[in-house]
Amino acid sequence: MKRYFLHLSYVGTRYRGWQRQPEVPSVQEEIEGALSKIFKTDMTIYGCGRTDAGVHASQYFAQFQTEEEWDFDLVFRLNKVLPDDISIHDLIPCKGTNHARYDASERSYQYFLHTNKTANLSTISTLHESSVLDFAKMHEAVFLIPKYTDFIGFCKTPDLHPSTICEIKKVDFTQNKNGTQFCFEITANRFLRGMIRNLMARIILVGSGEITLAEFEEVLRNGQKDKLPILAPPQGLYLSKVVYPYLEMESVFDLKKLLV
Numbered sequence: 015m016k017r018y019f020l021h022l023s024y025v026g027t028r029y030r031g032w033q034r035q036p037e038v039p040s041v042q043e044e045i046e047g048a049l050s051k052i053f054k055t056d057m058t059i060y061g062c063g064r065t066d067a068g069v070h071a072s073q074y075f076a077q078f079q080t081e082e083e084w085d086f087d088l089v090f091r092l093n094k095v096l097p098d099d100i101s102i103h104d105l106i107p108c109k110g111t112n113h114a115r116y117d118a119s120e121r122s123y124q125y126f127l128h129t130n131k132t133a134n135l136s137t138i139s140t141l142h143e144s145s146v147l148d149f150a151k152m153h154e155a156v157f158l159i160p161k162y163t164d165f166i167g168f169c170k171t172p173d174l175h176p177s178t179i180c181e182i183k184k185v186d187f188t189q190n191k192n193g194t195q196f197c198f199e200i201t202a203n204r205f206l207r208g209m210i211r212n213l214m215a216r217i218i219l220v221g222s223g224e225i226t227l228a229e230f231e232e233v234l235r236n237g238q239k240d241k242l243p244i245l246a247p248p249q250g251l252y253l254s255k256v257v258y259p260y261l262e263m264e265s266v267f268d269l270k271k272l273l274v
Contacts, residue, residue, distance in 0.1 A: 024070065061114060073266075075118075119259055122184075126252070127140050127246075129144055135272075156187040158231050159234065160183075167234065171208070
């Protein structure tokens with residue numbers, strides 16, 4: 015039995031996330047269906063992680079294994095079968111027990127935000143209808159994040175995690191020249207459910223003046239949660255890079271080029 019990684023990307027707008035679920039569309043189901051059609055047998059794939067409904071991936075890895083041999087370009091054929099919102103970029107033969115999910119040493123996410131209504135950004139970035147966001151304060155809030163390791167205050171379901179400790183390796187926050195488009199980037203060894211959208215929601219509140227930097231840092235420091243959990247909308251969030259000890263590949267497109 016031979017194992018392979020698929021290097022892919024997708025726009026998550028039409029899907030209820032990566033993972034197959036009953037009676038709702040998922041990215042996993044689409045790719046499994048395409049592989050099963052090509053190989054004429056049921057195929058199962060395993061992803062490098064879950065993404066929520068409406069969340070995108072500019073880089074994602076999934077694994078499958080088979081005893082089948084083929085003499086055609088599988089990447090080309092998959093792309094012919096799959097819908098336009100899922101793209102396969104590479105097929106990578108694996109060694110031994112390489113695993114797409116458990117072997118990943120770090121993951122990176124990007125979150126895109128815009129303040130001027132722009133039709134072609136509506137499904138790939140979050141609109142915040144405010145004429146002014148304080149970029150300097152938002153930037154300062156972002157760079158408070160690596161000072162802390164316990165993100166229980168930003169986790170949607172902390173009781174479902176054996177630990178809420180995450181090692182933040184890199185953060186960044188950039189804007190376009192007009193101050194109407196923003197990108198938040200974060201890299202860590204692991205993430206908790208809802209963590210990035212929760213962080214981003216509070217960063218936006220800092221930028222709009224609804225909470226102070228001190229209040230933002232208090233949640234980082236003491237894990238205090240709001241009475242009502244807040245999550246930034248899903249369409250601005252991308253899984254943007256996944257790194258393995260034996261594999262590091264660049265995304266096929268640079269999402270920060272959206273900042274124009």
